Amino acid sequence: MKPEFFNVVENITSDNIQEILQYVRLNVTEKYPFPPQIVKVKGTTIATVGNFSASTGKPKSKKTFNVSAIVASALSGKEVLCYTTCLPAEKKRILYVDTEQSRPHCHKVLQRILRLAGLPVDSECEDIDFLVLREFSPVQRRTIIDCTLAKRSDYGLVVIDGIRDLLRDINSPSESLDVINDLMRWSSFYNLHIHTVLHLNKADDNTRGHIGTELNNKAETILQITKKIDNEKMSEVKAMHIRDQEFTPFAFEIGDDSLPHLIENYQAQKSASKYLSYKQLSEEQHREALEAAFKEASQMSYAQLVEAVRKGYESIGYQRGRNTIINIIKFLQNSGAIVKTDRDYSYNPDFHIKGNSGLV
Template structure:
């Protein structure tokens, strides 16, 4: 039935009454049936950012190191190890990766593949049958989509697909119809083949919005959208945060490229926010920002003995994200955090509960 449905969808065939009744049985949701949650395959600090049957994206301005970030995800999926902050695990029956690059030459793509294998701790002097790398720079948008479609049909045990350059699968990035069609294609591919697709799209140069109508559709439909951006004071450092995410927000992290040309995690990195992003009340602050501030608050000590000691540490933590306030506000902030179980009190001792939710 699934093959028949896919044929109808791909060829725009008319559905007669008999086929319609059969399709209804496939698409109908029944309260008496049990449906499994999609398998989680990529995490950041215990937070799920990718599941089978869905798609996600990395976004950022040119030279923000988006491809380095994606390389870390793929390397973790190949090795099962944590790379940067990514911990990926593909099921045994879907442990292969398909990497599609639409922009770069074979020479540059070879460097990406070599980087991925090196990060994964795998040899670079022999082929690895768990990753297929296709270079589609010279093809038209229609040809690229056809090649991807055929590859998904022919390749076996694919669990993760990287499309570095979704913009190159369409002609007009601002076309509502083309944008909707390619996003629908991502949803169809990921669902039908029960895999995860992670794609890459640039941000606008003038702001932090994803480019064109396809960016709007991507934000609306993707499971997770990661934003990779350069540090304003140190261009060698790239910051990674959740722009949109269905799960709870993860604590942002940063990396920089070492002398070995590989991305390395920047330890104990403190994030700052732009003036336009500052909030006037801790109640309006995102969970992501609270987590960032609390990580700094408890970075030197797991727990504090005494209320004033806690307030002093909170001031330091929230100062680090640009939220500098006096004692009265900090007292109310502390009460707010305790009500939401972010800070737990036991006698005179205060500790951080990183599994809190706002």
């Protein structure tokens, strides 16, 4: 479909309906080639031209590091982490859109991508355009993306790091549908692939808001990036939803060079968290679990507390039985994280865990 055709579709009348029907009608006698497969993981296709996909994960799960690897693979034509990317010859250019980070942080991301691709960071790369849209409104961001895509025909891959910022209300069905329709239109009209980034809910592994529901329904692939409970430097990548066959999950960690590196023999390490003691969890992990536990109520009875803490720790990947949860609560009380007032219990975010003191 030609981009200028959209102007006709925007104003459907009895005069132009025949032109529109001529395009949308499917003919059994015609051949429709399958779209080019541009991104693969270990031979499994996760991205094709004319579709869109997403990376999801909780805050600090290293989603942007994962996306950086995909973009670096597209720039270099080499395997980065487990990604192999091959853009069509006439569409080698990449558009990277960041909606939430400052220019210094975005600059670090761009430099990371170039370093992963083996490209110099002291000269401009002609194959990537990086847009920083933090200062703009959701409607303005979508307009800028729309106009940018209309000006060039050589974009093959578009990354939108922060799709949530393309709409005002993350739970609005109408706004979410508008954004998803934009993704479908852009990817189809401009014959490219769009990869987006969206957070998961803190309390569970569901994508955030109504936009997350629409992504799950319409995206070609949803990748989930999860920080490992037994090693905070390690992040796992797996397919949450995928049209092709599922690939074996892989993991990476951030090295001293601030770049993601593939974890070899990851399969043998998958069950390590099953045997992890709560004594080994970091203060940050306890804090994340407690924030999820007290998300719905600031005070609760003991029975409610046990269930809330169980769900809170389960949300960070630490699933345990009642006896262990009770021991965790005692530990958290001794650490000042959970405070009892009369019959109710509340969360004190200003706690600090000192070693294993107070464990029972």
